[in-house]
Amino acid sequence: MRAPSGPDVAVGDVLLAVENVSLSFGGVKAVNDVSFDIRKGEIRAIIGPNGAGKTSMLNIINGFYQPQQGRITFKGEVRSKMRPHEAATGGIARTFQNVALFRGMTALDNIMAGRTLKMRRNFFWQILRYGPAMHEEVAHRRRAEEIIDFLKIQEIRRVPVGRLPYGLQKRVELGRALAMEPELLLLDEPMAGMNLEEKEDMSRFVLDANDYYGTTIALIEHDMGVVMDLSDRVVVLDHGIKIADGAPAEVKSNQAVIDAYLGVAH
Amino acid sequence: MGLLYQIFIDPFVQMGTAPDLFVQTLWEGIVGGMLYALIALGFVLIFKASGVFNFAQGIMVVFAALTLVGLYNAGVPAFLALGLTIAVMFGLAYAVERAVLRPLVNQPDIILFMATFGLTYFLIGVGEFVFGGDPKVMITDQLFLPKGAVTYKALGGIISVQKLDVAATVIASIMVAGLAVFFSKTRIGRALRAVADSHAAALSVGISLEQIWVIVWFAAGLVALVTGIFWGARSDVSFALDVIALKALPVLILGGLTSIPGAIVGGLIIGIGEKMWEFYWGPLIGGGTDAWFAYVIALVFLLFKPQGLFGEKIIERV
Numbered sequence: 001m002r003a004p005s006g007p008d009v010a011v012g013d014v015l016l017a018v019e020n021v022s023l024s025f026g027g028v029k030a031v032n033d034v035s036f037d038i039r040k041g042e043i044r045a046i047i048g049p050n051g052a053g054k055t056s057m058l059n060i061i062n063g064f065y066q067p068q069q070g071r072i073t074f075k076g077e078v079r080s081k082m083r084p085h086e087a088a089t090g091g092i093a094r095t096f097q098n099v100a101l102f103r104g105m106t107a108l109d110n111i112m113a114g115r116t117l118k119m120r121r122n123f124f125w126q127i128l129r130y131g132p133a134m135h136e137e138v139a140h141r142r143r144a145e146e147i148i149d150f151l152k153i154q155e156i157r158r159v160p161v162g163r164l165p166y167g168l169q170k171r172v173e174l175g176r177a178l179a180m181e182p183e184l185l186l187l188d189e190p191m192a193g194m195n196l197e198e199k200e201d202m203s204r205f206v207l208d209a210n211d212y213y214g215t216t217i218a219l220i221e222h223d224m225g226v227v228m229d230l231s232d233r234v235v236v237l238d239h240g241i242k243i244a245d246g247a248p249a250e251v252k253s254n255q256a257v258i259d260a261y262l263g264v265a266h
Numbered sequence: 267m268g269l270l271y272q273i274f275i276d277p278f279v280q281m282g283t284a285p286d287l288f289v290q291t292l293w294e295g296i297v298g299g300m301l302y303a304l305i306a307l308g309f310v311l312i313f314k315a316s317g318v319f320n321f322a323q324g325i326m327v328v329f330a331a332l333t334l335v336g337l338y339n340a341g342v343p344a345f346l347a348l349g350l351t352i353a354v355m356f357g358l359a360y361a362v363e364r365a366v367l368r369p370l371v372n373q374p375d376i377i378l379f380m381a382t383f384g385l386t387y388f389l390i391g392v393g394e395f396v397f398g399g400d401p402k403v404m405i406t407d408q409l410f411l412p413k414g415a416v417t418y419k420a421l422g423g424i425i426s427v428q429k430l431d432v433a434a435t436v437i438a439s440i441m442v443a444g445l446a447v448f449f450s451k452t453r454i455g456r457a458l459r460a461v462a463d464s465h466a467a468a469l470s471v472g473i474s475l476e477q478i479w480v481i482v483w484f485a486a487g488l489v490a491l492v493t494g495i496f497w498g499a500r501s502d503v504s505f506a507l508d509v510i511a512l513k514a515l516p517v518l519i520l521g522g523l524t525s526i527p528g529a530i531v532g533g534l535i536i537g538i539g540e541k542m543w544e545f546y547w548g549p550l551i552g553g554g555t556d557a558w559f560a561y562v563i564a565l566v567f568l569l570f571k572p573q574g575l576f577g578e579k580i581i582e583r584v
Contacts, residue, residue: 062470063469064466064469084469084470084472085469085472085474088469088470088471088472089472093470093471094470096466096467096470100464100466100467100470101463101464101467102459102460102463102464102467102468103463103464104459104462104463105456105459105460105463109456109459112456113456113457113460113468113471113473114471116453116456116457116460116471116472116473117471117472119453176467176471177470177471180471180472
């Protein structure tokens, strides 16, 4: 639980800012002239009804979609679009709305895949599995085990993730993202389809990741209770337009937000 | 009764009474099987990484062999020609990634499959244009590949082994083992499997699709070159070699499209089975069985074990 307070609760400098970003698919404006920022160390929620453009926004931030207009400032660097590789090397990790794991691989291998960018030894040593490459593999493995402990998934580390129940798959996916040691972690509906107990577990992991690793988090979530409890600041989208931005309590009482969720006659 | 005896008893009696012929047939099966396995391996590498069934793999074998021989005939020293051919295969991998895969990323698999048809005819065209369409002789001597045969007196007869076949088997085994280790134990290997499972997730952890694709197409190109050298040495280098690539299809069905060990075991089963069947059972129906034997085996597998011997089990949660 966080004390509700004004937007100034955000602890650090701006880590990422999107300014006047627009994205359309054919005639559909998925994101329309949206601006907001994410500050270092905060948990930033992006909410809104179905089709509000939340996932599109996340896809713009990590480079899956290229916006037609606007600019993105990440760690002080201004660009008109991200590329997935730049986003990943720059320290942006993410999870997906419909879990996107490497289904044939074990939980451990999935998490190790998150270390890809941290591994730098050349092919030759890797083929021999000897020398520096072996040393490196061991170091990364230790890091992966830490994350496995953190997420309490020790007993499933050897299980191909395709066989795991949904809730655990979501947890492994979070683990893979954390293995990247990201500066900014994007979570697309981390609690979708979970029961109450699983939601509480997942909320705990999100908060701990924020506290313990100091990771800045932007998350999309539908469960209002979760959003109010977890986030420092909330941005609300509706039909691709930003309709509110502020502390959870503020946003909750905002008339435009209430209208968007309940629906009003226009 | 006589027919049943001929089918079920007589072949085994022959195997027992003339073990030298049995071993000879077995050896020829193994050699043929290793070469089928090599071609299948080229398919598997690309299929694993990109989910694309690369129709052009057979032509890549011919193209690689043709480039090697063509360069040599144009006056380039043999080993320099080999190096240049490797460079050409790398260039091909790079070009395929740039011109074919990258513009078609996220398109349905069938589109990419059709694109490899285009690639096939492109390679045939370029190959014939640059090096000419007439059959050529593989430069085995110049590459210091052994020739001639060794004969052993053993098992009450004579067993004859082509030195070239021994070399082919050894080199193929080394290559296969190396690739298997590389793709199962290294970061690149993990990235490869990751790309095969989910493009989006692979991108999100910073795996570069472009890099992986170039690597696998290049690996497939190297495999094609080795295959081309040894197949070319057994017959000659021409576009007719392409038909042997079709033999890789039953091997793939047997071994599973995604399994490197599967390609090897599948290749050996088809190679040995084909030779044995032709030698012991072929005469009963007038011979010529190796044209269809592999496909019948594949059909049986499709009916009873469609994912192949080593294919990834399809995990379906309901």
